[in-house]
Amino acid sequence: MGKKRLKLREDTKRKLLALFTVLVLGLSTLSYAVSVFLPSAPAEENISVYNRFPLSEGEIEKLVKRDKVVLFYFWSFDCDECYDFDMYLQDLAAEFNNSLIVVSLDTYNYPDIPYLDLPVIKIMSKNGYREFNLTLPSKEELKQVICDFLNYASPACERS
DSSP states (O other), X not given: OOOOOOOOOXXXXXXXXXXXXXXXXXXXXXXXXXXXXXXXXXXXXXXXXXXXXXXXXXXXXXXXXXXOEEEEEEEOTTOHHHHHHHXXXXXXXXXXXXXXXXXXXXXXXXXXSOOOSOOXXXXXXXXXXXXXXXXXXXXXXXXXXXXXXXXXXXXXGOOO
16 A cells, blocks of 8 residues: 655645744744744734735725725736836835735735736725736826825825
8 A cells, every 4th residue: 555645735835844944943932933924814903014915805805994005916026127116015015104005916926816917906995996907007106096095195195
């Protein structure tokens, strides 16, 4: 009788390797390791302004109801312009502080996301919805859309 081998998905292997590495390095608690390396279902209070993991529908709905603008950025690692824009989104999330939540997903790491034509930006708030496909908006245009959705209620939206 042959032995059965346990087959693990690639992302599960990566998470297990990261968890093992953290434990070997002697970090103080397992809960810290889980919060850092397995952030797939964070509590709403723990959602940062810039995220590299998908949010659930319930989390998105709660954020939108709380006057947050949620920006989804679907891109691919092999697009230099996309990577640079991702760096800009990190800065933009910090600039808008708690008003803007960015969810940046490299579709290489999330093959279940069915986008073929990248990049895609989707912006949601209780004041509207906007989508950009295949071409990235200018930084000024993107900031304008976010400020429109926030009704200029953020210090980052001060008009010059």
